[in-house]
Amino acid sequence: MAEGWAEHAGARHHGAHGGAAARMLDVPEADFLDFSQNINPLGAPPMALEAARRALEEDTGRYPDLSYHGLREALGAYVGVEPERIVPTNGGAEALFLAARAAGERGAAVILEPTFSEYAPAAEAAGLLPVRRVVRRPEDGFALDPEAFTDLDGAAVVFLCNPNNPTGEVLGRRMVMEISARVRDAGAVLVVDEAFVDFVPDASVADAVDAHLFVARSFTKFFAIPGLRLGCLICPDAARVQALQPSWPVNAVAAAAGTAAARDTGFAERSVREVARLRDALSTDLAALPGLTVFPGSANFLLVEGPEGLTERLARRGVLVRGCAPFVGLGPAFFRIAVRGEDENGALVEAVRGAL
Secondary structure, X not given: OOOOOOOEHHHEOOOOOHHHHHHHHOOOHHHOEEOOOOOOOOOOOHHHHHHHHHHHHHOOOOOXXXXXXXXXXXXXXXXXXXXXXXXXXXHHHHHHHHHHHHOOOXXXXXXXXXXXXXXXXXXXXXXXXXXXXEOOOHHXXXXXXXXXXXXXXXXXXXXXXXXXXXXOOOOOXXXXXXXHHHHHHOOOEEEEEOOOHHHOHHHOOHHHOEOOEEEEEEOOOOOOOOOOOOEEEEOOXXXXXXXXXXXXXXXXXXXXXXXXXXXXXXXXXXXXXXXXXXXXXHHHHHHOOOOOEXXXXXXXXXXXXXXOOHHHXXXXXXXXXXXXXXXXXXXXXXXXXXXXXXHHHHHHHHHHHHHO
């Protein structure tokens, strides 16, 4: 329907397309109720916002700590690994690009579709050949096809999103470690994108990284600071990976906010509980509407199948959802919705009811 609904430069497609929708419909962007951006509905931790304000006032006149000592310690404690394995990055996307480059070999990058759109550009930037395999299908509830890893000849990297975006299903830690072993046996590197694992922390394999298992984390969604751009790559040889980065990849404000957020354990615990409650209630309310199929999710979003054209009708009612037509293996009937607060979720359900 609009520029930004489908593809961004480099064949990447994302939510957060309010600006494009506003231009097309000639309405102020602030008038939209935006469910295309899946950000923690609790908002950013107050401690993180205060640290960011302080850094903006006190630290913008000097360079950030080149080693990011405090940030690496805080993130390491949060994800359960030694700080020496943490490479701070400019969002989770940079962590994916670094992981692809650090694989260090030419070959194929296996992408398990439908999934996040940054993997193919990351592979191509590293000189790898993206190989897309549709291994999650709606008739199977988007469960990962066990045959996905039967042929890895020529593969240098396999990207695994867990929980998967946009389908929402999560693999348990044991299953991910079994996949890791198969990828290792093929001589490839498994890159696990754990951008949403904060909502299901028991599924993380961050503490198991080795020469054939890298983990990318994003802290923008869970800590609700997407405009600050903060993530990390967890790997066995951080110094080698850091050599592939420009100096100072994370600005002082993002570093301060991330350090404070990672230390706020109470915020993380509240977020997991509250998002699960809101997600379950929203799923139940949407599933009760005619013509919709709601797929179970484990993060702060849900994948829904409905009548074609529904996303456009919702936009004209002032509600943005994430159309999934660009995802390999999905199509125009699928859309992803963020989990927001109770009142916003109720408004979404009523808007969908009116648009059906």
